[in-house]
Amino acid sequence: MLNAAMKKLAHELDPWLVGFLRYLLGATVILAPALRRGVRELWPKAPKLQLVRGLFHTGGMMLWFAALPLVTLAELTAIAFSVPLFICLGAVPFLNERMSGARWAAVLVGFAGVLLVVDPLAGGGLAGISTGILLMLASAPVFAGSFLIAKVLTRHERSDVMVLWQHLLVSLLLAPFALLSWMPPSAGQWALLVVCGFLGAGGHYCMTCAFRVADISAVQSVRFLELVWAALLGFFMFGTIPAGWTLAGGVVILASTLWLARSESRTV
Template sequence: MSPGRLSLALPRIAAMGDTARAILWMLASGVLFILLNGTLRLLAQQLDPFLTGFLRYSFGVLVMLPFIWRAGWAAYRPAAMAGQLWRGAVHTSGLLLWFIAVPHVPLADMTALGFTTPLFIMLGAVFFLKEAMVPARWLAALIGFCGVLVVVSPNLSGGAGPYSLIMLASSPLFAASFLITKALTRRDAPHVIVVWQSLTVALFSLPFALPNWEWPSPGQWAAFAFCGAIGTAGHICLTRAFKLADMSVTQPIKFLELVWASLFGLAIWGDVPGTATWIGGLIIFASTSWIARREARRAKPV
């Protein structure tokens, strides 16, 4: 985008309601997390999975150090340490299960299992955060999930055995972590939450990484630095989205990650999407576009 167009776009973005901005932040986080998960899956097949998880979050701390140094540690002090520790412990539990399974679960199966997390989040938001159970949001989420199943069902192998169940068990833990994040946004800024997530997950995952420690190659160190940067950016985008709107608004947008993954595969590896991918992608795009437009209109003052 040229500087002139950017100068015209920024006021429009600033004029958007909180819901519309939350959807944009969620879209940005989805693109970043597709890059992150693809890189982490490759690293977890080369190194010990627990070591991979520890180094990913350790580099998340490192990329934030210049910002902490410039602003001062006081700017990153959380309002309540207990909440940050609970979030770190729950997120680490989900990550340990995810990293156990990820080297063994085919990509299509991993995609389908991972997309159960938004449904757990929406359910938890109703029961624990007392968000309104808006039928349109649930309809959009269910239609989006059906689109995911259309894409992945031709390639589901079922050959991962118990590892599929282990990966499925990580979904409610990730959902709980994100629900805690939503609660934390009421008192802490997104950058504070993301820094403490990296610190606590790195701390809690270190004991699991040490038994099978091995030094990464220069290329793997570079990959971890890349993961630290885009992972931190992705979580900041995600936390900003949670701060601006109900979680049930943002979750249908997450299904678009499957569309981004297909486009990246086409652009980078030349993987031509099949008919099921196009049909499922259109279903996902239609459901997320519909809920985004509906929520944007709903948020406008009358």
């Protein structure tokens, strides 16, 4: 739902402005309940690591926003699923996580499903891949770096503090680009931006909590399920009919996710 709303707004407003307001509003969503603990409790225990994560996440968002108007919703979501592959690759050397055979299989099968959706050979080979898809692919390792740092931060910070500072730093770094392209959103656009703020902040909070209690490599494979929702929302919101390869890829992705969930439940 968040990607669908962001894509709709990116066609109506400048993508930098949309990103800035989404993260600024998301910060207020987290700030309100977090203030109950007191202002002192909101200061991070690892500020330098928070800053590095903010830089990584902003870099990924800038590439993502540049691609947003150029790709379909199904492509947008599918290509974003290359992020888990980079995360799983990085989790072994940087976090000392053990990748079981089931996890590797689930990630690789899920990524094969993503390739079915993108279908790079349909456009005449790799040269036929669009600029939007290339920008999305470039954002994947940058986002992976942000999430790997987030996993490290869970050892030092509370989840609400992590999400608050992520949103504050990203909105601060995007502010110059947003101000250069400022145009006042309409009432309907403001309403959708508020929804994006809630969904984004809530999603990041839940994901951060998941990083705290589980290996990051195990958490990421479940994200492949988002593609099914992206295809449905793309049809209802933008009139985009999923191609046969998209549906086939969705089935493969769903199978890999269910397989991983079954495998992980046996090890608990």
